Structure formats: structure tokens, C-alpha cells
Amino acid sequence: MDAWMTRVHHGTARIELAMFPELPPRLFPPVVAERLQGVAAVDLASPLTEFRSSRSRARLREADILLTGWGSPRLDSAALEYAPKLRAVVHAAGTVKGHLSPDVFERGIQVSSAADANAVPVAEYTLAMILLAGKGVPALAREYRSVRADLNLIRRDLRIGNYRKTVGLVGASKIGRRVLALLRPFDFTVLLSDPYVEAADDLGATLVGLDELFAASDIVSIHAPATAETRGLVSASLLASMRDGATLINTARGSLVDERALLAELRTGRLSAVLDVTDPEIPPPGSPLWELPNLVLTPHVAGALGTELHRLGESAADEVLRALSGQPLKHPVDPAVLAITA
Numbered sequence: 001m002d003a004w005m006t007r008v009h010h011g012t013a014r015i016e017l018a019m020f021p022e023l024p025p026r027l028f029p030p031v032v033a034e035r036l037q038g039v040a041a042v043d044l045a046s047p048l049t050e051f052r053s054s055r056s057r058a059r060l061r062e063a064d065i066l067l068t069g070w071g072s073p074r075l076d077s078a079a080l081e082y083a084p085k086l087r088a089v090v091h092a093a094g095t096v097k098g099h100l101s102p103d104v105f106e107r108g109i110q111v112s113s114a115a116d117a118n119a120v121p122v123a124e125y126t127l128a129m130i131l132l133a134g135k136g137v138p139a140l141a142r143e144y145r146s147v148r149a150d151l152n153l154i155r156r157d158l159r160i161g162n163y164r165k166t167v168g169l170v171g172a173s174k175i176g177r178r179v180l181a182l183l184r185p186f187d188f189t190v191l192l193s194d195p196y197v198e199a200a201d202d203l204g205a206t207l208v209g210l211d212e213l214f215a216a217s218d219i220v221s222i223h224a225p226a227t228a229e230t231r232g233l234v235s236a237s238l239l240a241s242m243r244d245g246a247t248l249i250n251t252a253r254g255s256l257v258d259e260r261a262l263l264a265e266l267r268t269g270r271l272s273a274v275l276d277v278t279d280p281e282i283p284p285p286g287s288p289l290w291e292l293p294n295l296v297l298t299p300h301v302a303g304a305l306g307t308e309l310h311r312l313g314e315s316a317a318d319e320v321l322r323a324l325s326g327q328p329l330k331h332p333v334d335p336a337v338l339a340i341t342a
Contacts, residue, residue, distance in 0.1 A: 012041065013039070013040040013041070013064045013065070013324055014040060014041050014042070014062045014063050014064050014065075014085075015036060015040045015041070015042040015063070015064065015065045015066075015067055015320060016042075016043075016047075016048060016059050016060065016062075016063040016065070016066050016067065017042070017043070017044065017047035017048065017066075017067045017068075017069070018047055018048040018049070018051075018066055018067070018068045018069070018072040018073060018075075018099075019047045019049075019067075019068060019069030019070060019071045019072050019092070020047075020049070020069065020070055020071030021046070021047060021049065023047070023069050023070060023071065023092075023309075024044045024045070024047060025044075026309045026313075027069060027092050027309050027310070027312055027313035027316070028044060028313040028317065029310055029313070032310070032313050032314055032317050035317050035321070036067075036317055036320060039320070039321060039324055040064070040065070040320075040324060042067075047069075048060075048072075048073065049071065049073065050073050051073050051074075051075070051078075051079040051082070057082040060079065060082040060083040060086075061082055061083065061084065061085070062085065063083055063085060063086055064085050064086065064087055064088075064324075065086070065087065065088045065089070065090060065320055065323055065324070066083070066086060066088070066089045066090070067090050067092060067316060067320060068089060068090070068091045068092065068093075068096075068099060069091070069092040069093050069312075070093050072091075072099040073099065074098075074099050074100075074101065075089065075099060075100050075101065075104055076101040076103055077101065077103040080103055080104065080107060086109055087109065087110065087323065088109060088110040088111070088112065088319075088320075088323040088329075089104060089109060089110070089111045089112070090111075090112045090316050090319045090320050090323065091111070091112065091113045091114060091316070091333075092114050092312045092313055092315070092316035093113070093114055093115075093118060093304075093312060094113060094114065094115040094118040094119075094303070094342060095113070095115065095341075095342045096111060096113055096333055096338075097338065097342075102335070105335040110323060110329055110332065111332065111333040111335075112316075112319040112323075112329045112330075112331050112332055112333065113331055113333050114311075114312040114315040114316050114319075114331065115174055115331070115342065116174055116315070116331055117304070117311045117312050117314075117315040118303055118304050118312060119173075119174040119175040119178050120178065120304075120308070120311065121302060121303060121304050121305070121308045122175045122178075122251050122302040122303055123175050123178035123179045123181075123182055124182070125251060125276065125301070125302035126175070126179045126182075126221055126223075126249060126251055126302070127179060127182045127183065129221075129249050129274045129296070130162075130167060130183070130219050130221065130249065131162060131186075133219055133247040133249070133272065133274060134160065134161065134162035134165050134218065134219060134247075135160055135161065135162060136158060136159075136160030136161075138272065138274075138294075138296050139272070139294065140153075140160075142293055159245055162186060162187065162188065163187050164187055164188075164189065165188055165189070165218040165219065166188065166189040166190075166191060166216055166217045166218050166219075167183060167188045167189070167190050167191070167217060167218065167219045167220075167221065168190075168191040168192070168193070168208075168213040168214065168216065168217030168219070168220045168221070169190065169191070169192050169193075169205065169220075169221050169223055170193050170194075170210065170213065170220065170221070170222045170223060170224050170233070170234075171193075171194055171222065171223035171224035171225070171252070172192060172194040172196075172197045172200070172203065172223075173223045173224065173225060173341065173342060174342075175223045175251070175252075176192075176194070176223030176224075177203060179221065179223065180192070180203045180204050180205055181204070183204065184204050189206075190204060190205040190206070191205060191206050191207075191208050191212070191213045191216060191217060192205035192206065192207050192208070192213075193207070193208055193209060193210045193212075193213045194207075194224075196340065210233075210238065211238070211241065214238040214239075214241050214242050215241040215242070215243075216243075217242070217243070217246065218243060218245070218246055218247070219246065219247045219248075219249065220242065220246065220247070220248050220249065221249040221250075221251070222234065222248070222249065222250045222251070222252045222256055222257070223251070223252055224252055224256060225252070225253075225340065225341050225342040226252065226253035226255050226256060226342070227339065227340065230255075230256050231255050231256070232255070232256070232257075232258050233256045233257075234248070234250075234256055234257040234258060234262070235258050235261065236258055236260075236261035236264075239258070239261050239262055239265045239271070240261075240265070242265075242271055244270050244271075245270075245271075245272075246271055246272075247271065247272040247273060247274065248262065248271065248272075248273045248274070249273070249274040249275075250273070250274070250275050250276065250277055251276045251277065251302040252277065252342075253277050253279070254275070254277045254278040254279030254280070254281065255279045257279075259278065259279060263288055263289070263292075266288075266292050266294055266295055267288070267292070269294060271294070272294040272295065272296075273294070273295050273296070274295075274296040274298075275289070275295065275296070275297050275298070276298045276299075276300055276301060276302045277300055278297075281300065282299075283297075315331065318330065319331060
């Protein structure tokens, strides 16, 4: 029995947290906290927020598992020098790109992410916005508030409704695939564009090129990762090809959309948009994004918030228990595809 399993067997394995100090009670409700405390020594009250001080390095030296979250400092070669026992990093959030250097993978440390758990609320938000946009709810709500009278909806030739509309998804990511699954019960034609997918029949969609998707869709939803290759992916030409009255939804990253081109289209009133992310993340005070009537602008709320954080914590706790028991991780991060994923 190696030193790792000996510590696990005797209950002396050590879990260290690295995240914003206020996160642990929001991620780990009492029942989940008790599960963690029942298998290893763990301080849920004072997570590490840096890896430079002698205090933090002393704690790193004893860590078998590092349980990270939003606000985790970067775990690089310098920090790893003070973590000789570290066997696994379990991230209680989505992407690990921001806080893990390649050195972690090169050292053979297992890495897990709660990206699957975080994909659930993003997909739910996307479905809700697809249905509301297709029904014309944002525009009709604004009109109703303005006129404060009967809108005579039955008599009007409204180009709204979700029956047999075409929805195009850009990216078969974890979130994109969940959105595809959620769309199955509805009477949509669903298109998918993803250069890494060879067939989409099993996903409930028709695989098409990006140009065709934008030109043919009533609603386009972005689910591609933010990489150097995808910056400005939603270009002026793609936006110009969208049908009159179409809606663009972005819950991925603001950098994927040519914002200047989108603003130009929105100003004409020809298109609508739902943006949960922008570039920069909070638009400057004078940005037209704050005022456009055909834009639903939300403050990055699609991902896990409130009670949804418990799903992330439960997923992470499950992975910690797997790592401690020597079982394969359920949600491992593959460094070979990290460059093309979120």
C-alpha cells in the first residue's frame, strides 16, 4: 500500500480548498460538507486564496487533493514545488484553463471539472430564451408596457411562434449538447455547426456549415469555446445573412461575436439579441447595449447561481470521494482537447 492509500485508509488524507472565501458554504451545504469531512481532513472555513505565503505553502505540502473554485489562484510550477503529495485537482466550476498550468497535467495529477453540472443551468436558460424569443415575448412585453392597452394580437399578422421554427446551434459543447437534448420535445427544425462533429443525427440535429446555419435559422444560439480561433466567429457577414426578425443568443463568451457588427444590425431593428455575455464582460456605461430595445441583456446569470451552486458542490464532492477510493474520475479533464474546449 503506497503512502497515498495509507493516508486514505487511516483517514489522514488532506483536502485543501482554493477559491473565494465566501464560496464554500454556498457550494457545500451541510450534508455535502459532512461527506467531505467524513473521508478526509478539510478546512471548509478558510480556503486558500494565494499560494505564495509560508502559511499557504505549508498547507499545500500536506494536500492530497486540491478542491478549487472561482477565485482559485493559479497552480503553476512554482506552486507545485510546494505540493509534493498532490494527486488530484477537483474543480467545483467549469473551465480549468484560468487556474491550472500545463505543469499540473505533465506531473500526472488527475484533474476533474464540474463543467457538466454547470452546463445544466446554462442549457435551461438557453431553452427559456429560445422559447421566449420565438414567441416574441420581449418585444410584445415592451409594446404592452408602452401602450397599456389591448394589443389586438389575434388580428395582427405576427411573425412569432415556435411551431416549425428553425433553431441553429453553434458548437456541440457540453452545453450545446444539453440544449440539443432539451429541444427534442419541441416542433423545431434544429441545425448544428461544429467543425469537430462528423454527424449530428444522434444529437437530434442536422449538421450544416456555419454560413448555412446563420442564413436558415430563426434563432441562433452560440455554444462554442472562447479560443484564438473563435474570436469574432460571429462576423458581420454572418449577421448580415440572418433572416429579418431573427434572434441571436450568446451564453458563451462575448469575444465570439463581432460586437460592432451586431450593434449595427440591432440599430436597424432587423435583428434581436439575447446577450448573457459581452466583451468586455460589463459594457461601459455609455454603451448602446444598455439602451437598445431589441436586446435582452442579462448579467452573466446563465451559469450556476444560488441553489444551483449545490449541484457543482455535489459533483465535486463525488469526484473527491472517487479519487480517495482509487476509482476513475467521472468528469476528467483531457489535456489533449483542452485547447479546443471551454
